[in-house]
Structures are given as structure tokens and as C-alpha cells.
Amino acid sequence: MVFNSYTFVIFFAIILGLHNLPISWKAKKINLLIASYLFYAAWNPPFILLLWLSTVVDFFVGRALYTQPNKSKRHLLLIISLIGNLGMLCFFKYGGFILENFVTLSNAIGLNYHPAKPNIILPAGISFYTFTTLCYTIDMYKKKSKPVKSLLDFSLFVTFFPHLVAGPIVRPPQLVPQFETPRTATGQQLLNGLLLLTLGLFMKVVCADTLLASTSDIVFSSPGNMGPLDAWAGVLAFSGQIFFDFAGYSTSAIGVALCLGFILPQNFLYPYAAIGFSDFWRRWHITLSSWLRDYLYIPLGGNREGKFRAYINVMITMLIGGLWHGANWTFVAWGCLHGFYLWIEKALKDSRIKKPHLPDSIPLAPVIVTASFAPVLPGKSTGGFLYALFTFLLICVTWVFFRSATFAIAWRLLKSMAGQAPPAGPPLLTTAALLQVAIVVSLMLAFHWFMRDTTVLKTSAKLPWWLLGIVWALLLILIILSQGTSKSFIYFQF
Amino acid sequence: MKTQLSVKSAALALLLVLAFVISWELYLRHQGVVTDYDDGPELWAHTREQVYEPSDKSIVFIGSSRIKYDLDIATWQGLTNKHAIQLAMVASSPRHILTNLANDPKFKGKLIIDVTEVLFFSNRGNASPDAGLAYYKERTPAQKLSFLIDKPIESRLAFLNNGKYAINAFIGEMHIPNRPMVYPFLDFPQGFGITLLNRQTKMSADFVTDTNKRNKVKAIWGLLKNDPTPPMSGKALDLVMQSVTRDVAKIKARGGDVVFTRTPSSGFFLMAENHMFPREAYWNRLLKETGCKGIYYADYPVMASLTCPEFSHLSPAGAITYTHTLVNILKHDKIWGL
Incomplete structure (x- = not known):
């Protein structure tokens, strides 16, 4: 049963009734x-x-x-x-x-x-x-x-x-x-839960399925080379789609649990506002990266057994993390690329600052404790934003391996993105599709940047009640207007 | 500082959503929009599961969009007392569906396959059938239940129309100019295709009488002229013929039977089809190799006199005439005990 289905609406209403x-x-x-x-x-x-x-x-x-x-x-x-x-x-x-x-x-x-x-x-x-x-x-x-x-x-x-x-x-x-101990949701928890459920469904149904999925599908299923504009649009669309799809599920799940009075851990924290890759893994699929840290990276020795072993442990963790996502070498390549990014970031960091050794138990970052390619986290400054943008673009490259069914498709797409592959046919995407991707991805990046140090619930609570009501209604209206069929979530296959 | 959400926000949101839904529905009804069903994999899969009905009480139809318009299901069922199971899919080739039925040992029924040459003799146009077949195969109990809940809602709300009143349709209708050679959004006018629960597709009365709307669809068909792909021939055509023959033989071996139809087309569409797919090389060869009966509309004066308002599909009135004639031919030739 998926959250974005009529069956779930009825199921949830019954459960909510029984639970109270x-x-x-x-x-x-x-x-x-x-x-x-x-x-x-x-x-x-x-x-x-x-x-x-x-x-x-x-x-x-x-x-x-x-x-x-x-x-x-x-x-x-x-x-x-x-x-x-x-x-x-x-x-x-x-x-x-x-x-x-x-x-x-x-x-x-x-x-x-x-x-x-x-x-x-x-x-x-x-x-x-x-x-x-x-x-x-x-x-x-x-x-x-x-x-x-x-x-x-x-x-x-x-x-x-x-x-x-x-x-x-x-x-x-x-x-x-x-x-x-017995628990049911308080009135406030119920409101928070319903708002999160609405937001999660909006992310999945409107942003992922309606506005981005078809562009990403067209580009990744294209049998030939394409121009850089189409290739980049497809990859950016998938970067947005995978975030909205998965974070949408997590947000809905947290909202549903909250409506019943239970609190689930946060899973996403505006990952595309990350400055560097260790920061990205603090913000993306947090419960998986912290699981890998505690049950794989640290048992392997973490950073307790010297620098060389720490580098190896990072790579092993990321390779297994990649394989966890799917039974295909392309997922391993995705993990490998992330491991490689983390290596470079750690090497840069190590060469700049001599920091005292930190034990693994300090949970600053899920996978690597101290690494960050930015000299000092610049926070919400222009420099920080540019670092975040650079991080995002490098992460987009990793998504090519994640989404491609084979390495041949991934290489073809990477060459097309670099303008190194003569297009095999006419341009693929309509101007409307290109604009959709440009607008949605830009808004997503801006939203992540402005929200990187806060949460939806905190921000919502600060809004005037009538403004929150209008925004909430808008989300619901757009969900209704999407008229999406109950598409499955990407992460179900993992 | 405020740290909690107000229940007033939720109440306002609910009120605004209700106001929007009611106003939007009333507005569309006022514009003459009628309710119909999304012709997606869910409805197709629901219809696909009906093919196991006794073969003396039902007949399955596959093809492209033409048979969905041209076969009037109510007329067919009234004349034959046999359930018409419509499995054709728009803008697609029926060959993958034929293969699926041929490979299903439980299917022992009778099948009418409508041939639109440009789609039937092509290796493109398999996306929708493949999506429908995959959905049918992998449908979960939750999806079946959602379908049962969704259909009564869809039958009551006109704005629930994925092709016309969903966000992507609104964006497509903006007609933002494209780069040269980009395949555009096909903006079919309102009333061109109304889908019923039995997957019958009809034009609205307004569409049939509105020259402007008809011309809009003709212009969309005109885009096909830009397709540089030559008609299928040689080895590729041989493979298609072999595959169809093999599938038909499997169905016949289980006691089933197959009849091919070629529904009418008009204007430049017909001229292009005659030019690109000469009857002898495609239709006649298909019947010869499969050993099946074929009903080619041009061979029957009543069918041949029908004109498609937008060159490719019959109007509801034309569909009734076509269906009457089709049943008469089948009865006259004593096919399937009709």
C-alpha cells in the first residue's frame, strides 16, 4: 500500500479512529x-x-x-x-x-x-x-x-x-x-502530522511524479547520444525526483506516525544545501548513513587505526552502501564515486588543518567525522552557497550511475553532459520540460539553502495562521490537480 | 514567539480546498465538460482480467485507437449478446498484447485484431502495451482496491481527467515554442476522446460538429508527415509476420480463433496509408500467412461510405453503422456462431 493512494486514505482513517x-x-x-x-x-x-x-x-x-x-x-x-x-x-x-x-x-x-x-x-x-x-x-x-x-x-x-x-x-x-506507555497524538501532534503528510505527498505526487519524472525517464531511456542541454536537464530532473520521491516518503511516514502519537527519526535535512560530502551524508538518508557508521564503519576500525585504514574503511562503507541500494554494479560505482569524493575532501581537510584526533563516538558526521572540503563551514554566506552549489553538481554526476541501468548508458550520458558526444537525433525535450526542470530544481536549491538550519514545523509555526492555511491549501490543491496514479516510490525497490 | 500550528490554519486550508474543488467542477460542467475515465494501465488491467469469460459469451478486441472509436460496444452487445472486451490501446501496436494472450494458456477465446498499418507494422508504439501488461502482472491487492474506490469518484467528477485538466496538461496547453524537430505536446481538443468504463472511446457531439476542433486534430495527424522512418519491409517485416503467425497458431491450437479487421480512414491519412502500406504487401500477406479471416472496410460498400471527421476515427454515429455492418458480415459468414 502506498501513501499516495485511495486505499491508504481509507486505511489510515480507520486506524486513526481505532487508535483513539x-x-x-x-x-x-x-x-x-x-x-x-x-x-x-x-x-x-x-x-x-x-x-x-x-x-x-x-x-x-x-x-x-x-x-x-x-x-x-x-x-x-x-x-x-x-x-x-x-x-x-x-x-x-x-x-x-x-x-x-x-x-x-x-x-x-x-x-x-x-x-x-x-x-x-x-x-x-x-x-x-x-x-x-x-x-x-x-x-x-x-x-x-x-x-x-x-x-x-x-x-x-x-x-x-x-x-x-x-x-x-x-x-x-x-x-x-x-x-x-499508552499514547495518542495530542492536538498539536495531529496538526503537525497532517501538515507533514500533506508536504510529503506534495513532494512525491507533484514535484517527483508530475513535474520531474517524465523528463528524467525520457533522458535515461534514450537509446542514443544527446546534446548537453537535454542530458543535463535529465540528470537535474532525476536529482530532484530522487530527493522529492524519497524525502517525500520519509516526510509522509514521519507525519503518519505523528498523527498516531509516535515520533520517528528525521531522515533528510535539506541535503542539497550541503557544503561538502560529509555534510551531504549528514543530511541525506540520515538513518542509513548513521546505521552504516555505527554497524559498519566503526566496527571496521573507523579512524582509530590510522589515516590509511580510515580511507579504506570509508571506501568499504560507501561501496557496501551503494550495493545496499540495488543488485547492480552501477550502484557500486555510485558508492565508489561518493567514497572517492569523501577521500578528496578528507585529504584536503587533512592538508589544511591539523586537528586533534576525534574518537568515533563523537557523532558529528555519519560517515566521516571531520572531513569537509570547505576550509571553514561558511554557513549562509555567498561563498557557502557557491560551495553548496558545487557539491550539488558533483552529486548530480553520481546520480548518473545510480539511475542508469548499465554502464554503457551512464558513460553515454556523461559524455553527452560534457558535450563530447554528437547527438544521435533531434533534441529530446520540449521547452516546457526544460523550463519545468529549471524552475523546480532552482526552487528546490533555494528552499534547501534558506531552510538548511531550521525545520518545516518550526518555520510553519512562525507564519501567520492565515498564510499557513493558504500555503497548506495550495499544496493540497496541487496534489489534487496532479491527478497522479498511485505510482510506487523509487526506494521501495531497494 | 509562536511555536505551534493553529487549528485555524487547518480549517482555512480545508475550506479553501473545498471551495476550489466545487468551483472548478461547477465551472467545467458549465463549459460542457462531461465525466470520463482515465484510460491508463489501471483500467486496461481491469479489462484484461475479463478475457477468461466463456468464449461463447465474449469476444476480445485488440488494436490501436481506431477500434476503440469505431466499435460501438453497446451496439455490438445488443446485436450479438456477447460481451465485448476492449483491450486496444491508443497510439500503440497490438502485437505485444497478442503475444501476451497467445502465451496465456488460460485464454481460449475469440479475438478480433484491428490493423492500423503504421502502428501494427512497426517496432515502435510498444510503451503503453508494455506498461499495461507490466501493471496487470504486478498489480497488488492494494492497487486493485484503489481502482475500485477510484472509479466511482472518477465517474462523478469531470475535473478528474488526466489528459485535459491535470498540471502537465495545463503546461502542455501553453504551447511554448520548441527547438526545431522536438516532438511536441499533442494538445487534442476537448471532446475528441471521451473514455467510458468499458474502454469505449467516443467523440463528443460538439467535437463532431466543430470544424475548428476537427481541424486541430487533423493538424496533429499532419505532424506524422515529418516522421522520416520508412515503412517496415524486408527482414523486419518477415519477423513481424512470423511472430504474428506463431501467436495466432497458439491461440487456434487451444480452440480459440482470430479475425483481422481494417477500420476506415479518410483524407490524407488514407492516401498516405495506401501509398506507404500497399494492401497486397501488408494486409493480404498477413491474412495469407496467418490463415485468418479478414474484414477490410473498403470491401463492403456501407463501411466504405463512412467518413472519419478528423481522417482517422469514426464519429459515434459512424461507429454504430460500422458495428452493425461488422456484425452482419460475421453473421453472414457464419463466423463464431453469431
Whole structure:
């Protein structure tokens, strides 16, 4: 079920009604759990079994990990959990990819191996809920937090429908305590939640699907070279589309949870106003980058084992982060390019300032603690804006690999962007499409820049009530006028 | 400093949205706009699932836009007592849909394939069928439910018209000049295509009588003259013929049957089609290789006398005449026990 559908409107209205009935807290939690399973089953009912399996196994393994005094048994339990979670992810998400690469390798060394192509359906949101359950068992192993007391609370933590399919990726301490005491939304939380839900739907339905998606689709599916104007318009359109699509989902999810009285972590913080790449990763998909920091980068050694190892650890983290997004080498290349940017930024920073060594525990940045190519963060100055713009343009280049189905398409597009490929045919995009991209992306960048140190809710609360009412109405009217079909969110495929 | 949202803001927003929706709907109704359905993958997929009805009670139609206009479903069902399942898609080739039906072992029914040569004998025009087929295959229970909720709403609100009154349609209608050779936004006038729940497409009475609107559509067809792609021939044509023959054979092997139709066209459209796709080399060869019955409109005086108001599709009155004649031919030739 997607947020931008009639089914969800009815589903949410029923859930909201049930959640505000004068019944016991346990009954309300059971309602929420059943609703979450229904929400998930609305995609593909059989896959609910995977979700149950993952939940039950990790609940009991997590508890055993926390209470088991024998070290080798605890190791064994952790391995069982890792194999269970990552094995499921590998089979469903990377099974075809691994086989394809194995076949290529076999053929390269002269073995004539041609197995049938596997037909594996990817369960929605498997990457997200796998990371959610993984962090629980790892935390239990490290005894970072206490085990969840009841299977009901743990199941609701894993399955809670606002975050289940595309995040934000929640950690047990962020959500489980909220299930322990009765809660319904206050009037203010309900208003905030509805405003965020409206904004999230506006970002998805109007900005991503209506104004940018077709331009990006035309350019990325074009079979030949194109002029730099078309190529850049397509890439800029995708840069906007991916932000509005994913941040739109996160904003809606946070809004929906808030309407029920629950607080989910922030996932986006105006990422295109980032000055440098470490700043970008502080602002883009925050819950994933902090997950990668805590469960991959730091366990690998972080920056505790010298500069060289820190560079290697950054690259490993970004490569795995890339692969998490999809079973294709183009995603690995996307991660690699980000790792490379972070290397350069860190090298520049290291050459300029001799800073005292900071321990990994200081959570200044999700992936790298101190790196930033800007000499000093200039904040909201013209210089800062230019740095942010430069960062944005370099990030646009990474999106080429992210969106292209093959490296051939990515190279062709990069050459077209550089004006190094003679166009294969007439120009692709209408003037209206070019203007749409120019206006939407410029407004997006301006909005990110002016909002980079604040939040929507803080800014909204400062507006006169009538002005907020008009803006809110405008968002709703534009959603209605988009008449979008219930298009799926891009991040569901991850 | 204020730190909380006011409930007055939400109330004002709700009030403004209601005022806008009611005013916009009333305005469009006043302009003569009628309600119709979005002819997208959702409606197509809903129709696709009907092909398993008993073959003596239904007939499936595939093709491009012409059969959607030219077959009057109400007339057909009144005369034959058989459900017409309309799976044709505008501006597309029906070949991928034919392949899908041929490869579906559960489909054992009767099929009428309408041929618009410029689309049928082309490797372009597969985007909409592929999107429809993918949607049909991957539809989730939630999407099916959304469809059921959406259709009653769409049938009551005229402004819910994706092609005419959505943001992208408004932008397209601004007609901002393009760079040379850019494929433009096709701004079909209001009333050219009204889609019903059974996927019948009709022109409005206003469109049929308005010369200006008809000329606007003719001008859009005129853009096809700029397409430098030559008609399909040689090896590519051989492959199409082989593929269609293979698909037809699969359907026949399961007890189904196929009839081809060629619906009318007029004016420069007809002249161009006759010139680019000579009947002997395309239509006659298609019937010969597939071994199917074909109904070519020009062979039947009543059908041949029909004129398309904008050169490519029949008016609602023309569609009724065409459908009457089609049923008569099928009955006369004792096809499918009609």
C-alpha cells in the first residue's frame, strides 16, 4: 500500500479512529500490529511469512544474545542471526546478481555454464526491515540496550507500518520505549502530522511524479547520444525526483506516525544545501548513513587505526552502501564515486588543518567525522552557497550511475553532459520540460539553502495562521490537480 | 514567539480546498465538460482480467485507437449478446498484447485484431502495451482496491481527467515554442476522446460538429508527415509476420480463433496509408500467412461510405453503422456462431 493512494486514505482513517477509541493500550498495539501486517500484505501477501520469520527469530535470538553468558555461544547466536537476516537479503535481492556474475566469471575462464535465469521476486522493503532487525541483534550482542520485553512490542517495532517499507530505519531505543506507555497524538501532534503528510505527498505526487519524472525517464531511456542541454536537464530532473520521491516518503511516514502519537527519526535535512560530502551524508538518508557508521564503519576500525585504514574503511562503507541500494554494479560505482569524493575532501581537510584526533563516538558526521572540503563551514554566506552549489553538481554526476541501468548508458550520458558526444537525433525535450526542470530544481536549491538550519514545523509555526492555511491549501490543491496514479516510490525497490 | 500550528490554519486550508474543488467542477460542467475515465494501465488491467469469460459469451478486441472509436460496444452487445472486451490501446501496436494472450494458456477465446498499418507494422508504439501488461502482472491487492474506490469518484467528477485538466496538461496547453524537430505536446481538443468504463472511446457531439476542433486534430495527424522512418519491409517485416503467425497458431491450437479487421480512414491519412502500406504487401500477406479471416472496410460498400471527421476515427454515429455492418458480415459468414 502506498501513501499516495485511495486505499491508504481509507486505511489510515480507520486506524486513526481505532487508535483513539477508549480501549486498552495492549488492544491498540494489537490493532496497530494487525494494521501493519495488512499494510504489508497489500503488496504481496505471502511475503508476510518472511517478515514473521525475521521477527520471531530475531526476538528470541536477541534475548538469548543478551542473557547468554558463554562467549562462544553468543558468537554462534550472532552468526545465526547474521546468516538468517543477510542470507534472506542475499537470496531475494542479490541471488540473480550473484549468479549472473558467477556465470560471467565462469565463461571468462572458459567454462561453458549457462543456468536458467532465476525468477526471484523482491519482497518490498526487505533491505529496510533487515537493517532494522540486524541492528537489534547486534545491539543485544554488544549489550548496548536491553532486550525488548514482549514479542508484541518487538513485532510492532519491526513492522510499524509508517517506517516498514522505506524507512526511516529505526533503532530499538528510538521506538520501543514509545510502545511501552499508552499514547495518542495530542492536538498539536495531529496538526503537525497532517501538515507533514500533506508536504510529503506534495513532494512525491507533484514535484517527483508530475513535474520531474517524465523528463528524467525520457533522458535515461534514450537509446542514443544527446546534446548537453537535454542530458543535463535529465540528470537535474532525476536529482530532484530522487530527493522529492524519497524525502517525500520519509516526510509522509514521519507525519503518519505523528498523527498516531509516535515520533520517528528525521531522515533528510535539506541535503542539497550541503557544503561538502560529509555534510551531504549528514543530511541525506540520515538513518542509513548513521546505521552504516555505527554497524559498519566503526566496527571496521573507523579512524582509530590510522589515516590509511580510515580511507579504506570509508571506501568499504560507501561501496557496501551503494550495493545496499540495488543488485547492480552501477550502484557500486555510485558508492565508489561518493567514497572517492569523501577521500578528496578528507585529504584536503587533512592538508589544511591539523586537528586533534576525534574518537568515533563523537557523532558529528555519519560517515566521516571531520572531513569537509570547505576550509571553514561558511554557513549562509555567498561563498557557502557557491560551495553548496558545487557539491550539488558533483552529486548530480553520481546520480548518473545510480539511475542508469548499465554502464554503457551512464558513460553515454556523461559524455553527452560534457558535450563530447554528437547527438544521435533531434533534441529530446520540449521547452516546457526544460523550463519545468529549471524552475523546480532552482526552487528546490533555494528552499534547501534558506531552510538548511531550521525545520518545516518550526518555520510553519512562525507564519501567520492565515498564510499557513493558504500555503497548506495550495499544496493540497496541487496534489489534487496532479491527478497522479498511485505510482510506487523509487526506494521501495531497494 | 509562536511555536505551534493553529487549528485555524487547518480549517482555512480545508475550506479553501473545498471551495476550489466545487468551483472548478461547477465551472467545467458549465463549459460542457462531461465525466470520463482515465484510460491508463489501471483500467486496461481491469479489462484484461475479463478475457477468461466463456468464449461463447465474449469476444476480445485488440488494436490501436481506431477500434476503440469505431466499435460501438453497446451496439455490438445488443446485436450479438456477447460481451465485448476492449483491450486496444491508443497510439500503440497490438502485437505485444497478442503475444501476451497467445502465451496465456488460460485464454481460449475469440479475438478480433484491428490493423492500423503504421502502428501494427512497426517496432515502435510498444510503451503503453508494455506498461499495461507490466501493471496487470504486478498489480497488488492494494492497487486493485484503489481502482475500485477510484472509479466511482472518477465517474462523478469531470475535473478528474488526466489528459485535459491535470498540471502537465495545463503546461502542455501553453504551447511554448520548441527547438526545431522536438516532438511536441499533442494538445487534442476537448471532446475528441471521451473514455467510458468499458474502454469505449467516443467523440463528443460538439467535437463532431466543430470544424475548428476537427481541424486541430487533423493538424496533429499532419505532424506524422515529418516522421522520416520508412515503412517496415524486408527482414523486419518477415519477423513481424512470423511472430504474428506463431501467436495466432497458439491461440487456434487451444480452440480459440482470430479475425483481422481494417477500420476506415479518410483524407490524407488514407492516401498516405495506401501509398506507404500497399494492401497486397501488408494486409493480404498477413491474412495469407496467418490463415485468418479478414474484414477490410473498403470491401463492403456501407463501411466504405463512412467518413472519419478528423481522417482517422469514426464519429459515434459512424461507429454504430460500422458495428452493425461488422456484425452482419460475421453473421453472414457464419463466423463464431453469431
